[in-house]
Amino acid sequence: MERYGDVAALAYLPLTVSGRTIGCCVLGYDRQRPFAPEERAELTSLAGVVAQALERARLYDANARAARDLQAGLLPRTLPRLDGLRVEAHYQPALTVLDVGGDFYDVIRLDESTAAAVIGDVQGHSVPAAALMGQLRTALHSHAQGGASPHVVLAHVNRLLDDLDTDLFASCVYAHIDLRHRHARLALAGHPPPILRHPDGRTTVLRLPPGLLLGVEPDARFHTTEIALPPGSLLALYTDGLVERPGIDLDKAVGDLAERIAEAASDPLHLLPTRLLRSAGGPHEPGANSDDIALLLLQTEEHR
Template sequence: GTQDVITLAGDQLMPAFRIQTLVMMTSAEGRLRVEGSHGSHPALMDRFDGASLASATPAARVLTTGVPEFYPTFTELERAYPAAGLRDAVAACAFLPLIVSGHAVGSLILAYDRPHLFEPEERALLTSIAGLLAQALDRARLYDTKDRLARSLQAHLLPQRLPVIAGLDVAARYLPSTRGMGIGGDFYDLIRLDDTTAAAAIGDVQGHNENAAALMGQVRTAVHASAGAPPDEVLARTNRLLTDLDPGLFTSCLYIHLDLAAHSARIATAGHPPPLLRQPDGQTDVLDLPPGLLLGIDPTSRYPTAEVPLLPGAALALFTDGLVEAPGVAFDDAVAELAAHFALALDQDMESVADTLVQYARRATPGTDDIALLLLNALGPQGADGYGSVR
């Protein structure tokens, strides 16, 4: 990204050329914009940020002309730009255009605390380095734009907030991965069906890019459209849709039909890790569910349903594998450790439990996979209406 380019440029260039301040600028809507800086003179940022490209400033001039300018002393700079207002900021400086394929994308400001004689060889080297930085900056800005669009896509595909369901205390978390574009195909959903029933789903689309995020949205929509049908039918319908689309990506999914009046949960899984069930007394187990094939492989796949009691005070933890997977740790051992943390949080509300489990994941996993977590607590007779939030 852009900030990575600026950080690396500062780390490498400033000690090598004894530069005290480095500022990288781009243009937007006819004005200069500071993308970032390193060094001891933040006044440089204040002076040029937001200035018109038509203004009498060296940063604007080199961006519009594409010609580098070097000022070994402040006197020479002030002579060329009397209104530059840099008397307290620099003793010498260089203004270098950032040019890609003949097009200026920004300007690089290098400032010194003492007069600096720019030898011809140094001028040529700095100009060449500015060209390399321009290419890196151009790619970084493209990456940033793509990343913002992808994150916006994913944010709009996940629930903005969870529905209020009487008799349930709920919480959800989504954490992006630290690799790739920082997005992925993990998703969750909670759907109010009527006064006493609800549906919950969680899943994981293969991949960490915009394709995974887009497919995640399709899967979540398909599950949502079928919610209320028996769990095996919900997954079977979603599976047929995915095999028809043939996206080239496989998806795991877990679907639960909650009957709060009957205190039961019917569950079907398509290759997804089974949830944790914590009993009112704190005993916590991994549910033993009949297996089902991942979505998108075989259009005729069937998804057996299991029914488990959900007593008042019991809680379910639905999660994706990013919450527990770590190199060198057996998956079953990691899930058992997660279950222990879930059990210890018996007296906490679901928001606090979600924070506890996320903190555990940040310590125990490398963060290279995105994480989705959905917690459901069946409130006892004294419980109030459910509430939920997303972070």
């Protein structure tokens, strides 16, 4: 009893859920006392409530870990390297949602001087959204390897969603990057506009034809736009979680993002994701993101 100090009476309450004891609640009293049958019943009931609360918390944590592990498993572990192209990618899960998200990104090496860069967002936070995201990534890989133009790739993937007969939609940006000829061809499917930082540090929000979300209309048409991509250019692709905030105009938020990318022109590329994500709010800040964020940065260099 020395370890309990001045405690004169103790109540040991096993915490049991579904026939399993997951712990013990100990109540200490500063005076000796008997426990009447009514009080014993109340304490037993209290132990049941505490046990259920602890079990729910444990399951919550387990589900959160499973969702994060599933999301990590669906995103690429590594991205290919190409001479003349530096790539930085980052994914940040929503801080207020348990389920796995549908944001994704990828870089697909086509040959020694060309690559496809993709970023997208399947609506919702659920296992079906994550599963559809995996199917989209596979389809994009397949059609990209065939060398089709960006608008053709998106059209094929759009028809795939119609064949899958899903109620979910997805946004996407597909970019074909040609390092030898120093240009990129892009097509959008209902996705926030890419941002291009020029070699002199200026930034441009690429107001490309937006296109419909994938899965809305099976015969939807998409448009390919070609842009110059000289050495020193930076192409930023991102999902809406980076710019969408309640009460904030989306165009203004995208413009602010372009300004932050311009201000970081002298920063090393590997530090830029952290700088941009900080603006979306950390886990203890008022602006903490309530949606997943995917970010893909591609910077061209002299092709040796």
